[in-house]
Amino acid sequence: MIIIEDNFLSEKSFRGLQDYCKQEFRIERAGAGDQWKEFLVLDTPPDIQSQLWLEDHEIIFSFIRKAHAGFDTDPRIHSDGIIMNKYVDVASVLYINENEGVSRNGTAFYDHAFFGEKLPKDVKPELYNDVLKDSNVTELWQQTDKVYAKPNRLLSYPANYFHAKFPAKIETGERIVLVTFYSEING
Numbered sequence: 001m002i003i004i005e006d007n008f009l010s011e012k013s014f015r016g017l018q019d020y021c022k023q024e025f026r027i028e029r030a031g032a033g034d035q036w037k038e039f040l041v042l043d044t045p046p047d048i049q050s051q052l053w054l055e056d057h058e059i060i061f062s063f064i065r066k067a068h069a070g071f072d073t074d075p076r077i078h079s080d081g082i083i084m085n086k087y088v089d090v091a092s093v094l095y096i097n098e099n100e101g102v103s104r105n106g107t108a109f110y111d112h113a114f115f116g117e118k119l120p121k122d123v124k125p126e127l128y129n130d131v132l133k134d135s136n137v138t139e140l141w142q143q144t145d146k147v148y149a150k151p152n153r154l155l156s157y158p159a160n161y162f163h164a165k166f167p168a169k170i171e172t173g174e175r176i177v178l179v180t181f182y183s184e185i186n187g
């Protein structure tokens, strides 16, 4: 189920997070198989991470990602079922940038021509990597849902749902999101 929660952090925490994101981001490579790409990232501050707590889950990984004109421009439709060799149950996106001055953006969900809306939870890593190869082949995907970014909005979804940021290319300004991956405890 896709869940949207507005005004997720307190005003004070959220402004602090926006200020934190004014520093320079570092470039990191991420991916799997032969599908590697570069992202601009920052670590999630511990005081923010502690507020992203989710009942019966543990956080596997959390980071802040920035996309702008000429950087991070692929459609990259994917699921987050496996991160750092661990099965992920839930993913969340906290939208950080103000809407003003930034291409209207958000997160879109897709059906894959063969698998439908999601990958099986216990997908083998080989198959997961195979589907990643389709991530920029737009003919194989049908958009089903779209969530618009809004400052301090938290979007959560089952990590095996296929999704991508939209638009693929941010033409104006910078799209900044905080992404978190959770695993069920004893799941």
Ligand SMILES: [Fe+2]
Binding pocket: 078, 079, 080, 091, 163
């Ligand atoms: Fe994702």
